[in-house]
Amino acid sequence: MLPTDLPALSAHEPVNLQIYRALRQCIVNCTLLPGEAISDKEISEQFGVSRQPVRDAFIKLVGAGLIQVLPQRGTFVMKISxxxxxxxxxxxxxxxxxxxxxxxxxxxxxxxxxxxxxxxxxxxxxxxxxxxxxxxxxxxxxxxxxxxxxxxxxxxxxxxxxxxxxxxxxxxxxxxxxxxxxxxxxxxxxxxxxxxxxxxxxxxxxxxxxxxxxxxxxxxxxxxxxxxxx
Amino acid sequence: MLPTDLPALSAHEPVNLQIYRALRQCIVNCTLLPGEAISDKEISEQFGVSRQPVRDAFIKLVGAGLIQVLPQRGTFVMKISxxxxxxxxxxxxxxxxxxxxxxxxxxxxxxxxxxxxxxxxxxxxxxxxxxxxxxxxxxxxxxxxxxxxxxxxxxxxxxxxxxxxxxxxxxxxxxxxxxxxxxxxxxxxxxxxxxxxxxxxxxxxxxxxxxxxxxxxxxxxxxxxxxxxx
Amino acid sequence: MLPTDLPALSAHEPVNLQIYRALRQCIVNCTLLPGEAISDKEISEQFGVSRQPVRDAFIKLVGAGLIQVLPQRGTFVMKISxxxxxxxxxxxxxxxxxxxxxxxxxxxxxxxxxxxxxxxxxxxxxxxxxxxxxxxxxxxxxxxxxxxxxxxxxxxxxxxxxxxxxxxxxxxxxxxxxxxxxxxxxxxxxxxxxxxxxxxxxxxxxxxxxxxxxxxxxxxxxxxxxxxxx
Amino acid sequence: MLPTDLPALSAHEPVNLQIYRALRQCIVNCTLLPGEAISDKEISEQFGVSRQPVRDAFIKLVGAGLIQVLPQRGTFVMKISxxxxxxxxxxxxxxxxxxxxxxxxxxxxxxxxxxxxxxxxxxxxxxxxxxxxxxxxxxxxxxxxxxxxxxxxxxxxxxxxxxxxxxxxxxxxxxxxxxxxxxxxxxxxxxxxxxxxxxxxxxxxxxxxxxxxxxxxxxxxxxxxxxxxx
DNA sequence: GTGGTCTAGACCACC
DNA sequence: GTGGTCTAGACCACA
Incomplete structure (x- = not known):
């Protein structure tokens, strides 16, 4: 579960990057627990943005090995290997x-x-x-x-x-x-x-x-x- | 310029991944030259897909440091540093x-x-x-x-x-x-x-x-x- | 396009089989033209059933090489090869x-x-x-x-x-x-x-x-x- | 009985296809014996998926003549004819x-x-x-x-x-x-x-x-x- | 209860 | 917003 007090989005920096950092932070300090399911739709609503920038952030998180996208199954925080x-x-x-x-x-x-x-x-x-x-x-x-x-x-x-x-x-x-x-x-x-x-x-x-x-x-x-x- | 004989997209693998690999290949072997401009629209038409998977591939290429996205300017193959x-x-x-x-x-x-x-x-x-x-x-x-x-x-x-x-x-x-x-x-x-x-x-x-x-x-x-x- | 006068579904035979035969018939006699897109949702509504039995019929049609399912793209009547x-x-x-x-x-x-x-x-x-x-x-x-x-x-x-x-x-x-x-x-x-x-x-x-x-x-x-x- | 060391499901391929291949393999090499009963529920649990993709695989196996579905009785590996x-x-x-x-x-x-x-x-x-x-x-x-x-x-x-x-x-x-x-x-x-x-x-x-x-x-x-x- | 079938709804990826 | 896939749950028939 994402913390309820999300950081406000600053004006002149790409939204996807801000979301990327916020999510990364939550994953690293285990606010989002290993194995937990996350959904782009839910996150986009919490930040009050469209799903697109969240998707972009997801792609980067996959690149960093922090989340795992299983097509037609869902998106999950990587368990600790x-x-x-x-x-x-x-x-x-x-x-x-x-x-x-x-x-x-x-x-x-x-x-x-x-x-x-x-x-x-x-x-x-x-x-x-x-x-x-x-x-x-x-x-x-x-x-x-x-x-x-x-x-x-x-x-x-x-x-x-x-x-x-x-x-x-x-x-x-x-x-x-x-x-x-x-x-x-x-x-x-x-x-x-x-x-x-x-x-x-x-x-x-x-x-x-x-x-x-x-x-x-x-x-x-x-x-x-x-x-x-x- | 992309080669005209693009690899056909296979059915059971995400399109964005296939495009990522194809573009990466072209950049690494310098079919796409350093500094060359590329456009998601053009590439999406060449592959016969929408712009979305091309955008996804671009994000990954940025992550790998192979392309550079200059907002409001365009997207370019990274020059060799x-x-x-x-x-x-x-x-x-x-x-x-x-x-x-x-x-x-x-x-x-x-x-x-x-x-x-x-x-x-x-x-x-x-x-x-x-x-x-x-x-x-x-x-x-x-x-x-x-x-x-x-x-x-x-x-x-x-x-x-x-x-x-x-x-x-x-x-x-x-x-x-x-x-x-x-x-x-x-x-x-x-x-x-x-x-x-x-x-x-x-x-x-x-x-x-x-x-x-x-x-x-x-x-x-x-x-x-x-x-x-x- | 499916014919508007669809055969009524008989009572005690699996729905999916009846739909399979109907679709196969339409494809073979080219009521459904080669290359035409078909959608499980649309067909399910025309027959007044859920999408599931239509999906079952689709699987069999794929097995017979009569339709082609491209994930995330759509389902199409096979062109004549x-x-x-x-x-x-x-x-x-x-x-x-x-x-x-x-x-x-x-x-x-x-x-x-x-x-x-x-x-x-x-x-x-x-x-x-x-x-x-x-x-x-x-x-x-x-x-x-x-x-x-x-x-x-x-x-x-x-x-x-x-x-x-x-x-x-x-x-x-x-x-x-x-x-x-x-x-x-x-x-x-x-x-x-x-x-x-x-x-x-x-x-x-x-x-x-x-x-x-x-x-x-x-x-x-x-x-x-x-x-x-x- | 299915082997206990099932192949892990890979990410970027439809689950139903992977299950189809796994079951087909087991039937052909007689890990699943002729006449043996198999159940979609049981298999779905072993693979950790829902019953639907298993059902899809079953339909294909019926098409290949490898299993037999007896309504209201059960599903069985085809005996050798x-x-x-x-x-x-x-x-x-x-x-x-x-x-x-x-x-x-x-x-x-x-x-x-x-x-x-x-x-x-x-x-x-x-x-x-x-x-x-x-x-x-x-x-x-x-x-x-x-x-x-x-x-x-x-x-x-x-x-x-x-x-x-x-x-x-x-x-x-x-x-x-x-x-x-x-x-x-x-x-x-x-x-x-x-x-x-x-x-x-x-x-x-x-x-x-x-x-x-x-x-x-x-x-x-x-x-x-x-x-x-x- | 078990097994086959169908419904409703969710999610990911693409348009 | 749509299409393909998967999940969860309900129903009915048979044992």
């Missing part, structure tokens, strides 16, 4: 490790400062237990790395992978790996970059991405129907 | 090197045989100078590697990156790195996998992907309007 | 020649008498120029042959083939090969059977089936859109 | 002999090569005792012949006939005419075609089809309830 998440993590590690290695050479001093500032804010968010804010900062942290080697494409790619990983995170809020540990890992990465040491940067990034909480176990046992059959 | 291609190659290397490393442990004997058979066919294609066939075999070769570590997600990702790299390849047909060399590199990868040596597999894959001909130089000078301004 | 008709004639010749050959041995005297009587009635129908009646008798003639060798399956097979041949016949009513000639050929077949001469029976049947008017020429020129593109 | 199988063989002989005769003139050199390659694979399958693979190759062999005279209609017809013959074959696996002999007969057909000798091709095909093992004897004695009462 453990294999897909694990494979996603594998790919993400491959890419971000290479990014970190390169960044050790190329990152500018300004960007290093920005990363340090970001970490300070992470600490604040952690202190207030503001997980949403923390995740946003985390995202910005990694984006900055990709930007530092002038390879924004890397982040675009990872964004789709991350969406699937984040669904698990949101479901396991509270059981999540301690924010303190994540912050320490981020700091280690920045330290390696500041030392201009590619090998250390690679290693820091690798252990960071390996640490990410992927213990589906407890969540899956409580809600097996949110996960895809093997 | 050297930076995008180079960054794509960087990402691809990161992922496929990790794939190769893992495959050294996990690949089955059957799959090793399939790779060997594939290389034999590559030699045949090279002997007949059948470049299209060679590229298809190359694609199958790399797909098999991803499948061998049970991570088709890796290949799905690379497919979109590869589309941009392949446009350059098609334009530089003839100037392409000698097929013999590519075949030798493929053989080296298989050799490393058969030896179950991750480091060797990584190195073989890395040098293979670095070797790939991406010298825009001559093509770009002859046809500067196929490339994006920096 | 010259190749299909010709190939059908080829198959029919193969089967019925074998039937005739066998019948020379196995046919009973009673059945021979029935055939002779049938031919007499054909003469009457021809004299009154009652083509519909003639075609019904022709059908009975051939059915009797299949029954004579206890192989009703042969006729069931030919029935579907014949439906396509008959569409051409109905369109070329008047230009049809003279009924007299057909009657003479039937008589020749009976003569051969009565003589218990397999070779003669085979030859009589073969020349009969070769004689069948299949000159699409004039009809096709007048109505090219009733015929499938090659 | 010896007469039907024998008459089917008779019709198949008539058609395929004519096909072979024509193919001697019309078959292309490529198709002759394909047939030769097919026979080689038959030998491999026979060596591994892989009967299922052999039957698939056999099917492809005969299909190629029909295609060679541009008459796939012939094969479509035979396919339904063959389904009934194959049920007997599957039941008599092991007692089947030696694969070696069948391969030799296939080779003889190819030889005749390569010699462009219609009479020889006809004779080779005729003796091939006469040789096919259709001895109900032992099977019928052991399982009389799989066969129709005369």
């Amino acid at each position: 453990p294999k897909r998440v694990l494979n996603g993590r594998f790919i993400r590690e491959a890419v971000e490790v290479a990014v970190a290695r390169n960044a050790a050479d190329k990152i500018s001093d300004e960007q290093l400062l920005a990363l340090a500032a970001n970490i300070e804010q992470q600490k604040l968010a952690a202190a207030r237990n503001d997980t949403a804010r923390f995740l946003a900062l985390d995202e910005e942290f990694h984006t900055t790395l990709s930007r530092s080697i002038d390879c924004i494409e890397a982040w675009e790619l990872i964004e789709d992978i991350k969406a699937h990983m984040d669904r698990v995170r949101y479901l396991s809020l509270g059981e999540i790996t301690s924010l303190q540990m994540l912050i320490a890992q981020h700091a280690a990465i920045v330290h390696a970059l500041r030392s201009r040491d590619p090998a250390m940067a690679e290693e820091a990034m690798r252990s960071h991405l390996r640490e990410i909480n992927l213990s589906f176990g407890p969540i899956r046992e409580r809600n097996p129907d949110w996960f895809e059959a093997e | 050297p930076k995008r291609v180079l960054n794509g190659r960087f990402i691809r290397e990161a992922v496929e090197v990790a794939v190769a490393r893992n495959a050294a442990d996990k690949i089955s004997d059957e799959q090793l045989l399939a790779l060997a058979a594939n290389i034999e066919q590559q030699k045949l294609a090279a002997a007949r100078n059948d470049t299209a066939r060679f590229l298809a075999l190359d694609e199958e070769f790399h797909t098999t590697l991803s499948r061998s570590i049970d991570c088709i997600e890796a290949w799905e990702l690379i497919e979109d990156i590869k589309a941009h790299m392949d446009r350059v390849r098609y334009l530089s047909l003839g100037e392409i790195t000698s097929l013999q060399m590519l075949i030798a590199q493929h053989a080296a990868i298989v050799h490393a996998l058969r030896s179950r040596d991750p480091a060797m597999a990584e190195e073989a894959m890395r040098s293979h992907l670095r070797e790939i001909n991406l010298s825009f130089g001559p093509i770009r000078e002859r046809n500067p309007d196929w490339f994006e301004a920096e | 010259p190749k299909r008709v010709l190939n059908g004639r080829f198959i029919r010749e193969a089967v019925e020649v074998a039937v005739a050959r066998n019948a020379a041995d196995k046919i009973s005297d009673e059945q021979l008498l029935a055939l002779a009587a049938n031919i007499e009635q054909q003469k009457l129908a021809a004299a009154r120029n009652d083509t519909a009646r003639f075609l019904a008798l022709d059908e009975e003639f051939h059915t009797t042959l299949s029954r004579s060798i206890d192989c009703i399956e042969a006729w069931e097979l030919i029935e579907d083939i014949k439906a396509h041949m008959d569409r051409v016949r109905y369109l070329s009513l008047g230009e049809i090969t003279s009924l007299q000639m057909l009657i003479a050929q039937h008589a020749a077949i009976v003569h051969a059977l009565r003589s218990r001469d397999p070779a003669m029976a085979e030859e009589a049947m073969r020349s009969h089936l070769r004689e069948i008017n299949l000159s699409f020429g004039p009809i096709r020129e007048r109505n090219p859109d009733w015929f499938e593109a090659e | 010896p007469k039907r199988v024998l008459n089917g063989r008779f019709i198949r002989e008539a058609v395929e002999v004519a096909v072979a005769r024509n193919a001697a003139d019309k078959i292309s050199d490529e198709q002759l090569l394909a047939l030769a390659a097919n026979i080689e694979q038959q030998k491999l399958a026979a060596a591994r005792n892989d009967t299922a693979r052999f039957l698939a190759l056999d099917e492809e062999f005969h299909t190629t012949l029909s295609r060679s005279i541009d008459c796939i209609e012939a094969w479509e017809l035979i396919e339904d006939i063959k389904a009934h013959m194959d049920r007997v074959r599957y039941l008599s696996l092991g007692e089947i005419t030696s694969l070696q002999m069948l391969i030799a007969q296939h080779a003889a057909i190819v030889h005749a075609l390569r010699s462009r000798d219609p009479a020889m091709a006809e004779e080779a095909m005729r003796s091939h089809l006469r040789e096919i093992n259709l001895s109900f004897g032992p099977i019928r004695e052991r399982n009389p309830d799989w066969f129709e009462a005369e």
